[in-house]
Ligand code: NCD
């Protein structure tokens with residue numbers, strides 16, 4: 084059957100390889116949204132204070148589990164936030180105990196709650212060597228923070244200044260370049276045949292920088308890395324729908340209350356957990372590549388992380404436009420849901 088004729092698609096239950104669940108009231112509000120559609124998620128450690136030690140990751144994992152709806156089929160996969168003082172022994176112990184599957188490298192100041200990130204990458208070399216030795220994955224926020232580098236160039240410059248050197252020092256380290264936004268990053272990952280993969284967000288498959296800036300400024304589309312020009316978006320779509328196992332979904336669903344987004348200096352982050360799968364099905368449908376959706380959302384990431392794909396399935400059904408809330412309510416205030424700018428025809432059946 085040609086993709087164009089598909090109206091039902093059953094795939095393995097998806098995983099989200101990059102997710103912000105926050106803490107406290109926000110966690111309680113957003114965790115069920117991801118648990119409704121995803122079996123597992125790599126949970127980002129950029130809380131305040133950050134999740135640095137194995138003990139902090141275990142405690143955070145327990146707080147997540149405590150707010151999941153009864154019977155939810157959702158496993159949080161925890162990450163440690165790398166600092167220049169990270170103790171390789173604590174990290175190795177957390178990995179061996181199954182508490183942390185990956186560690187996250189934020190260049191200091193690159194994004195929301197990244198002040199404790201790394202300034203001098205040489206200083207984490209012993210940690211990276213330990214991670215390569217024990218097979219722990221490094222998740223990377225791939226942007227330089229140098230004020231002299233234009234914000235639209237920060238990902239491409241990061242590849243040359245940081246990622247290439249790290250890969251030369253520690254070639255056995257398995258790295259996920261997260262939320263890639265440029266053709267440069269897609270090409271770099273595609274040309275690398277060992278130990279490197281990339282996540283792509285839902286929103287970067289849909290918006291380009293015009294959506295943020297043309298005809299008025301739209302804070303709900305502002306995230307980091309910031310969306311780039313249309314040619315880059317097209318490169319991301321091509322990578323996502325290609326089935327290439329080095330590209331997989333990390334939604335980077337990153338809730339901030341509207342009061343924090345709608346500011347003279349608003350927060351970066353797009354909240355897409357409630358409608359992400361419907362958005363993705365639409366993108367793959369329009370590209371005529373629905374048959375590759377399962378690889379992107381449910382197979383490729385598991386393979387890179389060395390995990391078994393989920394046995395459970397979800398069915399997507401095409402029909403009249405899906406209703407989803409424009410906002411969700413949280414005890415901290417409303418959070419706006421990502422608006423793809425077009426109707427979504429694919430609904431998720433259990
Ligand atoms: C994320 C957040 O709000 O925590 N924001 C974002 O724009 N993506 C941080 C991040 O992943 O960079």
Ligand code: ZN
Nearest residue numbers: 103127335337
């Ligand atoms: Zn993120």
